[in-house]
Amino acid sequence: MPTVFTHSFFAAALGRIFFPGVRVPARFWVLAAVCAALPDADVLAFFFRVPYGDVFGHRGFTHSLLFALLLAFAVVHVFFREARRKAALVLFFFLATASHGALDALTNGGLGVAFFAPFDSGRYFFPFRPVEVSPIGVSRFFSEWGLAVVLSELLWVWLPASIAVALVVLVTRGRRGEEDAGI
Numbered sequence: 001m002p003t004v005f006t007h008s009f010f011a012a013a014l015g016r017i018f019f020p021g022v023r024v025p026a027r028f029w030v031l032a033a034v035c036a037a038l039p040d041a042d043v044l045a046f047f048f049r050v051p052y053g054d055v056f057g058h059r060g061f062t063h064s065l066l067f068a069l070l071l072a073f074a075v076v077h078v079f080f081r082e083a084r085r086k087a088a089l090v091l092f093f094f095l096a097t098a099s100h101g102a103l104d105a106l107t108n109g110g111l112g113v114a115f116f117a118p119f120d121s122g123r124y125f126f127p128f129r130p131v132e133v134s135p136i137g138v139s140r141f142f143s144e145w146g147l148a149v150v151l152s153e154l155l156w157v158w159l160p161a162s163i164a165v166a167l168v169v170l171v172t173r174g175r176r177g178e179e180d181a182g183i
Contacts, residue, residue: 002103003134004037006153010103011036011096013161018092020172024183031075032096038071039063039100043136055117059104064117068097083183102126103157109133130156 011032015024039062050057061067072093080089101113105126110133112123132152135145 002107002131002153002157003149004040006157007036007040007100007103008033010099010157010161013165014096014099015092016165017168018088018095020168027079028183031079031093035071035075035093035097036100039067039097053111053123055114055121059101059110059112059123060114061117063101063104063113063115065098065101065115066117066119068094068101071097080183085183089183103131105129106131106156107133 012029015029015032040058042056042058042060042062045054045057045060046052052058053060055061072090075093076083076086076089080086083089101115104110105113105115105124106129107125108129108131112125114121114123116122130152132145132149134149135143
């Protein structure tokens with residue numbers, strides 16, 4: 001898995017790309033980061049002795065597309081009840097949450113991601129897996145392994161996401177002022 005910082009950064013980059021030149025409230029950014037990081041709450045299953053490969057184990061249901069969709073609807077219903085662009089917000093929060101599993105599927109470790117849980121118990125990776133898998137636990141993160149993870153994420157996630165945001169900003173730069181997102 002990539003670090004929580006990378007999951008959150010990617011969601012923020014996605015938000016800037018998804019709503020270019022649009023002023024969104026602070027809660028949008030906070031919720032984007034939370035949605036992107038939340039799937040890893042499933043590591044708590046280890047404390048309850050839920051096997052890693054179980055549907056509710058690590059990279060299981062909380063990493064699925066169904067979970068991402070359910071969470072997106074819940075976030076919009078609870079936090080953006082008055083928004084005019086609810087469908088766009090649901091799509092964004094779905095993508096922000098689903099990006100977690102997608103980034104995990106780019107890593108070189110673990111059992112894969114249960115994208116289709118609970119309907120399919122299979123775990124999947126992408127054919128190209130350049131991102132160094134992050135260790136679970138703080139003590140192992142502050143090691144040579146942790147440094148390799150950070151460098152890998154900077155190269156394979158942060159740099160491309162930053163370039164994509166920069167391109168969107170350049171393309172939309174001609175607009176005068178930020179429009180109200182209706183959020």
